[in-house]
Amino acid sequence: METGKIPPELKYTKSHEWVKIEGSIATVGITDHAQSELTDIVFVDLPSAGKSFDAGASVAVLESVKTVADVYAPASCRVTEANPELKTHPEYVNQDPYGKGWLFRCELTGDLTAVLIGPDDYKRLVESPA
Amino acid sequence: MSYRQARWDEPPLWEVAREPSLEAPPPIPGVPEGFRRRSAVRWPELSEPAIVRHYTRLSQMNFGIDSGPYPLGSCTMKYNPKVSELLARRPGAAQMHPRQPEATAQGSLEIMYRLERILAKVTGLPEVSLQPAAGAHGEYVALLMIRAYHRDRGELDRRTEVLVPDTAHGTNPASAAMAGFTTREIRSVDGCVHLPALKEALSDRTACFMLTNPNTAGLFESEILEIAEAVHAAGAMLYYDGANLNAILGITSPGRMGFDVAHLNLHKTFATPHGGGGPGAGVLAANETLAPYLPVPRVVRSGRRYRLDYDRPKSIGKVKLAYGNFGLDLRAYAFALAHGEDGLRHVARRSVLNSNYMASRLGKLLPRPFRSLVKHEFVLSGAPLKERGVRTIDLAKRLLDEGVHAPTVYFPSLVEESLMIELPETESKRDLDAFGDAIERALADTPENLRRAPRSLSVGRIDEVRAAREPVLSWKDQRAAGRNVERPAPLPEGHESASAQDLRRA
Numbered sequence: 001m002e003t004g005k006i007p008p009e010l011k012y013t014k015s016h017e018w019v020k021i022e023g024s025i026a027t028v029g030i031t032d033h034a035q036s037e038l039t040d041i042v043f044v045d046l047p048s049a050g051k052s053f054d055a056g057a058s059v060a061v062l063e064s065v066k067t068v069a070d071v072y073a074p075a076s077c078r079v080t081e082a083n084p085e086l087k088t089h090p091e092y093v094n095q096d097p098y099g100k101g102w103l104f105r106c107e108l109t110g111d112l113t114a115v116l117i118g119p120d121d122y123k124r125l126v127e128s129p130a
Numbered sequence: 131m132s133y134r135q136a137r138w139d140e141p142p143l144w145e146v147a148r149e150p151s152l153e154a155p156p157p158i159p160g161v162p163e164g165f166r167r168r169s170a171v172r173w174p175e176l177s178e179p180a181i182v183r184h185y186t187r188l189s190q191m192n193f194g195i196d197s198g199p200y201p202l203g204s205c206t207m208k209y210n211p212k213v214s215e216l217l218a219r220r221p222g223a224a225q226m227h228p229r230q231p232e233a234t235a236q237g238s239l240e241i242m243y244r245l246e247r248i249l250a251k252v253t254g255l256p257e258v259s260l261q262p263a264a265g266a267h268g269e270y271v272a273l274l275m276i277r278a279y280h281r282d283r284g285e286l287d288r289r290t291e292v293l294v295p296d297t298a299h300g301t302n303p304a305s306a307a308m309a310g311f312t313t314r315e316i317r318s319v320d321g322c323v324h325l326p327a328l329k330e331a332l333s334d335r336t337a338c339f340m341l342t343n344p345n346t347a348g349l350f351e352s353e354i355l356e357i358a359e360a361v362h363a364a365g366a367m368l369y370y371d372g373a374n375l376n377a378i379l380g381i382t383s384p385g386r387m388g389f390d391v392a393h394l395n396l397h398k399t400f401a402t403p404h405g406g407g408g409p410g411a412g413v414l415a416a417n418e419t420l421a422p423y424l425p426v427p428r429v430v431r432s433g434r435r436y437r438l439d440y441d442r443p444k445s446i447g448k449v450k451l452a453y454g455n456f457g458l459d460l461r462a463y464a465f466a467l468a469h470g471e472d473g474l475r476h477v478a479r480r481s482v483l484n485s486n487y488m489a490s491r492l493g494k495l496l497p498r499p500f501r502s503l504v505k506h507e508f509v510l511s512g513a514p515l516k517e518r519g520v521r522t523i524d525l526a527k528r529l530l531d532e533g534v535h536a537p538t539v540y541f542p543s544l545v546e547e548s549l550m551i552e553l554p555e556t557e558s559k560r561d562l563d564a565f566g567d568a569i570e571r572a573l574a575d576t577p578e579n580l581r582r583a584p585r586s587l588s589v590g591r592i593d594e595v596r597a598a599r600e601p602v603l604s605w606k607d608q609r610a611a612g613r614n615v616e617r618p619a620p621l622p623e624g625h626e627s628a629s630a631q632d633l634r635r636a
Contacts (some may be wrong), residue, residue, distance in 0.1 A: 039521075042598035065594040066523070066540045068300075090599070 003126045004032030012122035013115055015072050020096060025080065026112070029102040030062070030071060030093065031064050033126050038064040041090045046082035046104055053077055055110050062093065071103060076110030096128055132532030135587045136190035142605045143184060147174030147287045191588035193535060196406070199561050203507045203538040203550025204299065204346050206376045206398035206481075207405075211468070212400070214461035220355045223460050228452035232437050238456060239436035245463040249413055252375075252474070253392050253470065254385020257421035259414045259428065260454040265373065266301040267449070268393030268412025269340070273309035273389065274418070274446045275423035276367045282444070285365070289337040293366075295323045297347055299373060299403065302340045311337055315515035318544060321347035321500035321509075325356055328611045343370040344378070344505035346542045348485060358388025367391065367420070375399045376554060377482055377506035380475030384415070391416045400462035401556075411458040425449045480555035481506040488553055491566045495573055499545050499624050503510060507552035509545050522547040525572055526585035529593060532568035 010018045016034035020027040035041065053059050058070040059079070059097040083106045085092060093101035117125070157166050176184075194200075200207035218224065226238050241492040262268040271396035275290070280286040292306035295316045303313040318327050322345065332339075339361045343351045361368045370384035372394030379399065384392040396411035396621040404410070416424055426445040427438035445628065469477060482505050489498060491507040512522030526536035526549070538550040553562055556590070572580070584590065602608050 038594040039523075042595055063598075065598060067543055091595075 003123055004036055006031065006033075006119045006123050006126075007099070009118045010098070010119065011112075012119065012125075013072070013074050014117065017071060017074060019074050019112070019116060021108075021112070024108055025105055026074065026077065026108055027105050028059075028071070029097055029104050030073065031122070032097050034069075035094050035097045035101070038062060038069055039066045040064055041071060041093045044083075044086040044090045044093065044103070046086065047079045049079055049120040051079050051082055052109070053079070053106075055115070059106075062090075073106070074115055075108055075112040077106035077108050079104050079106045081105040132290075133531060133586050135193070136187065137588045138187040138191060140184065140187050140191070140270065143174040143176060143181070145609075146180070146184075146604065147176050149175075183243070190203045194377050195529075198379060198534050199549045199553060199557050200535040200567055201537045201553050201565065201631040202535065203348075203509070203541075203552045204342075204373050205404070205538065206373070206395070206506070206552060206554050208398070208554050209403055209533075209556040210403050210461070211465065213468075214464045218372055218457045223457065224600050226456065239429055239438070241463050242456070242459055243431055243436055245459050245466070246429060248466045249394065249415060251471075252379065252383065253370075253372075253394065253415040254383030255389070255392060255415035255417050256385075257416050257418075257424055257428075258442070259416075260411065260459050261425045261448075261450045262393065262412035262414055263450050263455060264410035265371075265393060265412045266305055268307035268395075268414050269301055269369075269371065270308050270415075270448050271304055271412075271425060271446070272369055272391045272393060272414055272420075273311065273338065275414075275420050275448075276369070277309060277311075278444065278446050279367065279420060279421045280337055285334075288334055289366070291335045293328065293331055293339045295341060295345065296433055296544055297321065297342075297345045298340060299342065299346065299371060302371060306338075306340070311418065315375075318345075318347075321345070321544075322351050323353070324535040325353050325360070328357060329360050332360055332366065334365060336361075336364050336366040338367045340371060341389075342374050343384075344374045344507075346374070346507075347500055347501060347509050348377075348489075348504035348507040348550075348552075349547075350377075350505055354387045362448050372451050373398065374506060379476055379478040380471060380479050385417065389417075389444040391420045396462040398457050400465045401457040401623045402461040402465075409456045410457065411462070413454075414625075419518055430455075477555045478506075481552075484553050484555065484557060485551075487559075488551060488566065492551070492569060495569065496549075506554065507550060509542065510549045510551065511545050512547035512549055515547070520577045520580045522549055524577075524583065525549070525569075525578040528572040528575060528580045529568055530584040531586045532571065534565055534568050 001019040005029040010020055012018055012031065016031050018029050018031050041062050041064045043059040047059055055073055055075045055077065055112050060075045061068045064070060083102050085100065096100065154169055156166050166377045195207055195209055217299060222237065226235060232239065236629050242260055249258045250256055262271050277286060280289045290312055292300045292311040292313050293311055293316050296318050306313045314331055316331055317324050341351065343354055345351060358368050363631050367390045368388060370389035370392035372392050376399050392415045393412045396413060401413065415425060422442060422444040423446050425448055426440045426442050428442060430437060430439045466474070485504055485506050485508055489504055492510055496512060497514065498508065498510055512525055515521060515525060522539050524537045529536050540548060541550060542548060553565065
């Protein structure tokens, strides 16, 4: 199984999101492996700023030519910003999932540590058969 | 590759037609002055042969159930018997008007009534409405009935959740959302509903659990009686998605399994036109609890007469103009009568046999998840192809070059790179063997050829990404965008042969 790029400085979820934590703000996107599995993304439905989500709730929806996938809240959070570029450039998620293809930033209101895994554990997760 | 689809450079009629005459047509006697046309209707003007040739050429660049097998899993793409088409085109059927007095529509009402009785027997649910226009419409209407039921019991405020398994058709959660419910996914284990997960999710918030049985993995949910018991113990309703009814016709039924309401697709199970050849028919059958909520009017018999009954106070009302797609009811009735009870049972047995025959052959070529014996369809995984730089989509496109339609791909999503194959009872052993040979040839082809397929069709690989991002939805848009049909990549040396266009040039 192709694992794709897994930057060591990020944290991950079992549902293939990456999370970058800076103080109380988290930036969320999907992993290189996830974008490769979804194939070409043609539409990104992002939340508006100010919206709150419970842990595990669907925050964003990614539509590819192959399927539609939910992006989940890694913890209870309030969205502060959604990537404005993706409306016109959904392909950024494929081209640069850890950079220009980030999905949203949120203020954490719940505990993240329980759900996040490190890069090595994420690599093992992707390598293990489904 | 022996299949060659015609390749015509066929412009839209507007581009070849004479400029329409702009004079107003002569007035029709008796039409009042104020209602007469002042200018001509702008239709393209062509001779009859020009029009017939235009559409014939377009049909030669098409593929349908009359061209070859159509192994779309969960779609039950059956050949549509021509006798049913003849019957539906007879003036007595085709020229009926929905507002005609009942006394002059007794034959049509009798056909509807009798078809309802047959479908009640097939589903094991006593009351039937032919009204919903298609499968998803049937789902939506059933959920409105379930809403009305919970409202009558004073529980609607609380019961806002519809549960769907992760193998469900996408229409299930979509219909639930349309009907004002939230949805919650129940995970599967080994391709079937995980009963403990379902029991954990069921609560006094649950309005309904929607299930297809056999499910989209082609597996019979053998814990269905326990599922029904758990759903009912929670005060919720159990909904049967009839997409896969073909596998159980005459053998078991939604009613026997404990379902409260079922939709069935006449355009699948009962061989009426499907997809572009529709419209569909998403007939609903309900048990005594939900029957009072079925749409009105209901067809009833009093003595030897048939009439439409609107006096059902609990009914959710009318959900479709007229009374459903009557032309399809007629075709389905013909199909049911031609088969009889034993014949319908044979349909189920034959479709299950076809599926297992095909699964055992193709299971040697690609991995098959879940247990080995299946019902009417089965799932393969194209994941190993990735080692050769090829994906399931490439295999599907390459199959088109073999003169067969591609199977359902990337669904169910719980199987990586999935292909879902269903070859119903209408396909002979010879068709099945040819399909198996086609898959073998496709898999043996080079990765490069797979990625460049299709090459023997009227169009090449469609740019799906661009089509989704910059949709061109009308001929005017297409003309504005410049005509940009993707032509197939040239065939390799030695494969060159005359296409229809070459012949025309010669």
